[in-house]
Amino acid sequence: MQLYANVRSDSRYKNQAEPVPFPVALQHGFGAHIWRGGPGGQYRTSDLDFFIKEGGRFQSFELITGDEPALLDRTFESALLANNEHYLQDVVKIAKTNIGKIKARINEIENENRNREDW
Numbered sequence: 001m002q003l004y005a006n007v008r009s010d011s012r013y014k015n016q017a018e019p020v021p022f023p024v025a026l027q028h029g030f031g032a033h034i035w036r037g038g039p040g041g042q043y044r045t046s047d048l049d050f051f052i053k054e055g056g057r058f059q060s061f062e063l064i065t066g067d068e069p070a071l072l073d074r075t076f077e078s079a080l081l082a083n084n085e086h087y088l089q090d091v092v093k094i095a096k097t098n099i100g101k102i103k104a105r106i107n108e109i110e111n112e113n114r115n116r117e118d119w
Contacts, residue, residue, distance in 0.1 A: 001052065002023055002052075002053065003023070003024050003025070003050060003051070003052065004021035004022060004023055004024060004050070004051040004052065004053060004058060005021055005022065005024040005035060005037065005038065005043070005048040005049060005050050005051065006018055006020075006021045006022065006038075006048065006049050006051070007038070007040075007043070007047055007048060007049075008046075008047055008048060008049050011046070011047040011048075012047075013040055013043065013047055016038065016039045016040045018038065018039065020058065021049075021051040021058050022037050022038040022039075023037050024036065024037035024038065024043075024048070024050075025037060027042070032044045035048060045063065050062070050063060076091075076095075079091045
């Protein structure tokens with residue numbers, strides 16, 4: 001199955017987005033830039049939106065599997081192997097930012113559940 005991608009609008013490479021998705025292939029040995037293809041030649045997973053082509057039309061899909069907690073754990077395990085202080089500081093900053101967002105979402109869900117119970 002051929003995978004396609006396009007550069008995300010929130011990527012620092014957004015100026016490389018194409019009018020239609022371009023073919024991509026997984027490549028080994030290029031650090032974080034594991035996707036080969038498109039105008040930039042190689043990309044990180046976080047820079048791309050993914051598609052398959054069915055019946056001549058592009059259908060988007062997420063690389064979200066329901067196993068994100070395990071993937072997140074593996075990401076942190078990998079980060080602990082890093083020797084780059086700036087990389088590790090970026091990981092801490094991202095983790096702190098997202099913990100706040102997750103706590104806020106938990107509060108929203110709790111409030112939604114309370115409101116349902118009140119009915």
